[in-house]
Amino acid sequence: MNIGVFDMKTRFLFLFLSILPFSGFSQTRETHLSQCDSLGICPDFKFYNLQGQVFNRDSLQKGMHRIVLIYFSTSCEFCLSEFKIIKKNMAQFSKTSFILISTEETADLRKYDSLRQFAYFPQIRIVQDKNHLYHKYFTAHYTPSVHIYDKKGKLLHFSDGKMTKEELTGYLEK
Secondary structure, three states: OHHHHHHHHHHHHHHHHHHHHHOHHHOOHHHHOOHHHHHOEOOOOEEEEOOOOEEEHHHOOOOOOEEEEEEOOOOOHHHHHHHHHHHHOOOOOOOEEEEEEEOOOHHHHHHHHHHHOHHHOOOEEEEEOOOOOHHHHOOOOOOOEEEEEEOOOEEEEEEEOOOOHHHHHHHHHO
16 A cells, blocks of 8 residues: 555656746746847837826837846835836936836725825836736846846846845946
């Protein structure tokens, strides 16, 4: 009887190990890149501003040196620490547009926007991914997820997780 249990465990382990190469566990980060990320370009995304209007690539502020898209959650402490870095250094980032993207409800995002006082910073905008398409357009497994583009839409940096002050300011000051 114990042999049968051992055989079942062995069979399960064999089955798991034979499926593993076809699952996401064995793939490298590069194989998970979205098509636009792998091409190094800003995709033609479609989100919604807090007034419910479409916000897409054409909605980005013109004349910006850098475009930073941050996938975030209002409950994410790492996101909050990045936003504090951004707000503290806004004088340095006058030619940078920050688009904060979340799948959360509009009312929650409006409250967060008000609480963080982003309205005082015209370069910072919160948009809603109400159709949950962010992962189709961009690579992201964690919050925050940061994509930094130049003024022509070329991907300069992707970070799947929190960036340090030095990393963030380094990419934005170049």
